[in-house]
Amino acid sequence: MIKSYKVRLEPNKQQEKQMFFQAGCARHIYNWTLAFQKERYEKGEKFISAMGMSKYLTAYKKENEWLRDCDSITLVSAYTDACTAFKNFFREVKKGNVKSYPRFKSKNKTTPAFAPNYQAIKISENQVKLPKIGIVKLSRKNYIPIVKKYSNPRVTYDGLHWYISVGVEQEDYKPELNPTVLGVDLGVKDLAIVSDGTVYKNINKTAEMKKLEKKLKRLQRQVSKKYDMNKDGKVYHKTNNIIKLEKQILKLQHRIRDIRNNYRHTMTHQLVEKKPHKIVIEDLNVKGMMKNKHLSDAIGKQGFYEIQRQLQYKTQEYGIELVMADRWYPSSQTCSKCGHTRTGKDRLKLKDRTFTCPECGHTMDRDLNAAINLSQY
Numbered sequence: 001m002i003k004s005y006k007v008r009l010e011p012n013k014q015q016e017k018q019m020f021f022q023a024g025c026a027r028h029i030y031n032w033t034l035a036f037q038k039e040r041y042e043k044g045e046k047f048i049s050a051m052g053m054s055k056y057l058t059a060y061k062k063e064n065e066w067l068r069d070c071d072s073i074t075l076v077s078a079y080t081d082a083c084t085a086f087k088n089f090f091r092e093v094k095k096g097n098v099k100s101y102p103r104f105k106s107k108n109k110t111t112p113a114f115a116p117n118y119q120a121i122k123i124s125e126n127q128v129k130l131p132k133i134g135i136v137k138l139s140r141k142n143y144i145p146i147v148k149k150y151s152n153p154r155v156t157y158d159g160l161h162w163y164i165s166v167g168v169e170q171e172d173y174k175p176e177l178n179p180t181v182l183g184v185d186l187g188v189k190d191l192a193i194v195s196d197g198t199v200y201k202n203i204n205k206t207a208e209m210k211k212l213e214k215k216l217k218r219l220q221r222q223v224s225k226k227y228d229m230n231k232d233g234k235v236y237h238k239t240n241n242i243i244k245l246e247k248q249i250l251k252l253q254h255r256i257r258d259i260r261n262n263y264r265h266t267m268t269h270q271l272v273e274k275k276p277h278k279i280v281i282e283d284l285n286v287k288g289m290m291k292n293k294h295l296s297d298a299i300g301k302q303g304f305y306e307i308q309r310q311l312q313y314k315t316q317e318y319g320i321e322l323v324m325a326d327r328w329y330p331s332s333q334t335c336s337k338c339g340h341t342r343t344g345k346d347r348l349k350l351k352d353r354t355f356t357c358p359e360c361g362h363t364m365d366r367d368l369n370a371a372i373n374l375s376q377y
């Protein structure tokens with residue numbers, strides 16, 4: 001099994017400059033290859049496969065010496081990608097689909113990215129050695145396993161930070177599981193209640209997150225005000241001040257996103273680390289719930305889809321069975337002790353935080369009761 005890892009890089013100014021340069025070279029060679037193949041195709045000449053491209057690149061590099069400052073494998077991957085795009089194009093043409101040529105990568109619309117030489121990259125606990133760039137610090141220590149060979153390494157820029165992703169061949173990790181079943185009730189008040197009593201609070205309600213969100217709203221207001229102030233008729237202008245503010249906004253959005261996602265990862269990791277043989281969650285009707293204006297914002301922030309996605313691949317890795325309980329299963333209306341279901345007028349309302357059973361008198365926190373029901377699903 002190949003598992004991929006992605007970590008933020010912390011390059012210095014010089015390294016960052018080189019990264020932009022290499023991403024630029026990759027884009028250049030990609031476009032050059034497309035143009036080269038297109039010209040041959042239009043002249044009725046044979047397609048040159050990626051294997052056959054190297055001599056053309058060597059010739060091209062002789063005329064364009066600046067390309068020598070780029071990791072040569074980066075260029076090879078760039079023309080390989082372009083050849084693949086062309087092959088896909090041919091396949092469509094053969095099928096009779098009229099398709100336009102593979103698109104050129106424009107400077108403004110493509111995210112800067114390149115593939116470093118996978119044989120030359122070396123990763124240690126907190127840094128990575130990249131050819132032509134040097135030793136770059138990683139933002140997370142001991143995250144990527146240290147192995148001899150990494151597959152498909154990519155370096156990408158998201159408008160703010162650089163990241164490296166690598167694939168690592170891993171032996172299937174199949175831990176010994178215990179006979180317990182965990183029910184997980186996802187919600188808005190708390191993020192999750194687990195049938196064993198563990199509670200994951202809603203991180204968006206912490207003072208830190210509230211402060212960050214407030215700051216974000218303030219910056220966003222400032223920017224829109226500045227846009228209005230500099231409006232020229234119907235045309236908006238970006239001033240240096242606006243650019244500065246927008247960068248701050250992006251930074252803050254990333255920080256908030258990272259905090260939320262780290263929290264989700266911590267939760268899903270802890271769940272599988274309990275090594276139950278089964279985990280039951282509700283198959284949430286997220287789309288339906290998003291229609292509720294009052295709830296949609298809170299639900300969006302919780303990231304239920306992302307939690308489902310993480311649980312799916314993490315349980316698979318551990319060999320844990322993941323069950324999605326039917327969306328109509330009345331987990332919050334059923335007594336987890338005697339099985340009685342409250343129906344009709346007797347139903348628990350959303351504001352009722354405690355479940356009381358009219359049959360056996362069992363009383364319990366509403367969400368914990370639901371989580372236990374899920375574990376018995």
Ligand SMILES: [Zn+2]
Pocket residue numbers: 335336337338339340357358359360361362
């Ligand atoms: Zn009962």
